[in-house]
Amino acid sequence: VRLSSPRLWALALSLGAVAGAIYTLFLRNARAYDSSIHVPWQVLALAFAATEVFVAHVHFRKQSESFSLSEVPLIVGLFFVAPGVVIAAQLTGGAIALALHRKNPPLKLVFNLTQFALGTTVAALIMRAIARPGAALTSREALAAVTAVLASAVIGVLCVVTAISVAEGENKIRAKLPSMLPMGTIVAVTNSSVALIGVALLRTAPLLAVLLLVPAAMLFLAYRAYTMQRKQTESLDMLYRSTRTLNQRIDLDTTVRMVLEQARSMFRAEIAQVTLLPEDGGPGAQRARLGAEDAFEPMRAIELDPTVGVWARVVSEGYAVSLPRPIENDRLRAYFETQGMRDAMVAPLYGTDGVAGTVTVANRLGDISTFDDSDLTLFQTFVNHVSVSIQNARLVHRLQASLSRQQDLNKAKDDFVATISHELRTPLTSIQGFAKTLLRQDIEITPDETRAWLQVIERQGQNLGMLIEDLLLVSRLESQPARVQMTEVLLPELMEQVIEGFMHRPGARRIELRLEAQLASIQTDRAAVGRILSNLLENALKYTADNTSVRVVGRAIAGGVVLSVEDEGDGIPEEERERIFDRFYQVDQSRTRRVGGAGLGLYISRTLAESIGGRLWLESQRKRGATFSLWLPAEPGPASLDAARAQRARDKRAAG
Ligand code: ADP
DSSP: OOOOHHHHHHHHHHHHHHHHHHIIIIIIOOOOOOTOOOOOHHHHHHHHHHHHHSEEEEEEEEEEEEOOHHHHHHHHHHHSSSSSHHHHHHHHHHIIIIIIOOOOOOOHHHHHHHHHHHHHHHHHHHHHHHOOOSSSSOHHHHHHHHHHHHHHHHHHHHHHHHHHHHHHHHHOOHHHHHHHHHHHHHHHHHHHHHHHHHHHHHHHHGGGGGGGGHHHHHHHHOOOOOOOHHHHHHHHHHHHHHHEEEEEEOOOOHEEEEHHHHHHHHHHHEEEEEEEEOTTOOOOOEEEOOOOGGEEEEEOOOOOOTTTHHHHHHHHHHHHHOOOOSSHHHHHHHHHHHTTSEEEEEEEEEEEEEEEEEEEEEESSSSOOOOOOHHHHHHHHHHHHHHHHHHHHHHHHHHHHHHHHHHHHHHHHHHHHHHHHHHHHHHHHHHHHHHHHHOSSSOEEEEEEHHHHHHHHHHHHHHHHOOOOOHHHHHHHSOOOOOOOOOOHHHHHHHHHHTTTTSTTTGGGGEEEEEEOOEEEEEOOHHHHHHHHHHHHHHHHHSTTSSSSSEEEEETTTEEEEEEEEEESOOOOGGGGTTGGGGGSSOOOOHHHHHOOOSSSHHHHHHHHTTOOOOEEOOOSSSSSSSEEEESSSSSHHHHHHHHHHHHHHHHHHOO
16 A cells, blocks of 8 residues: 555645635625524534534444534535535634544645535535525425535545545545445435424524434434444454454464454554564564565564563553554654554563563554554454464464474484494494404414504493493483582683593594683582583584684683583584484484484583583584583572572473
């Protein structure tokens, strides 16, 4: 939809020009049709103003209906004052009511007034062409008045439909006229009959005309009751339909898309958006958006800045907010403009425990209206209804994710049996092979060869021992927390010692140690930290090419230290980031088969890190290679140990 104010201005002004032309050509010198009664123009203006203040209005989706009593002063005016005076009274009264009470913006005000002027000039013309004065009210006069009023009502409807067509950039006459015209004519005829009774009374017993106020007021109340009833049925119908279609869906993306489409059409908005807050132990904040021209952006992770955006307020206060156009608060307006939004409504989405996100609709279509209070109430109700569907879809989504994780874990366990047999057999085969050869009497073996082979046997025996130790440790960690022994540990010395342990290994020259001057000693478990660092170094050497370097970095930060092992290998694929810390998990089986490993190192390392109150994670990959960081608290009091254990338990539960 293209909003084109200049075109609407042109439309409004040409309506005025046509009205002016008709008036100058045919009505300029016309006097009152019946001058037997004097109706002051101020009274007429006041009556017109009153009919514009008391308007019953419903607006739904693409439909809108308004009911007023404006035909009553119009008919009285057509009979008893000059056409110029009726128009002047209507413009004055209308302008006051529309500008002051209804707060019409300039364009809408001018459009309404020129459209009134056109309707009334045509009505006056018809009245004059048909009616002939009589003593009492003649049927010819009545016919003239009803025809005149009908003409002005039809002109009004046509003008509005044309304006909508111009604003929305497509021909709406076919779509709107059939629904708007019948109601418009019924109201015009009903109002005319009340007005004609008034005219008859004014001619015979002017004072009794005051009695007319009673049926007029009753009529207005009837209109209002009708519109309220209509609004309620429409809202219920829309809500009913939206929940019914939504309940048939369980997939998150489809559900969200349907919610967005419904929100957009229900509130005649250009943009609709769903934001989900981070879930405990689940995914972070996410957003999906349906924008102009049906551009759909499915759920994706976003960063939520708590200092900007209305969502924070909606989330903390728990009720919907409307930001009509123009948005008053400068900061908010600027923020919404960066999102391409001119006006908006934001409502909280409820989950099982409190607010789980927000739904936003923005950019009311057409430039005539913006979001109002009744839109806001309905929007809040709509969002409450769809909350259930979104929440269900979200739960299903999480269950599916956890199921697939579980399946992966099962597969990892199966793979583990194959890997572990291979890992146990390889060293065993070479130990047995070399031992057998050494024991043979029939071949000559030099002392150098004997020494080299015994070294192989020792190294493979060590590997076997380490693997068995890892397996025992894992099974122990499953059933009970690691035993920790806190002592004062001098970190630089420990790090050097760990690196020393790798010196006999091929490629160990690649290891570089970088220490910050402030890094000194902390209270921690020496064996655990040593083991974690060894595991990380082992991986860094195993999974990278021989000509790349490996760095062990230690730095002090507020409240603790961070020890990192950085390499320049191929790194770890994004989707495997967390899984590599699972038991038995290996990214590439064939590769690990070649370099050795049982998928236990990182699992053990993370468990140990948490049991000493620390954290172990894989840094996001900005540069080449993988960087694993171990954070250790300067003072691992019982509180931080408990917290780490509790976190561990939560993670486990979240992982299913
Ligand atoms: P493994 O005994 O298989 O090395 P780990 O638990 O130590 O078990 O590591 C799990 C998986 O994570 C490895 O199989 C490997 O695929 C991947 N991995 C660990 N460290 C690195 C690294 N520095 N570079 C690339 N991949 C790594």
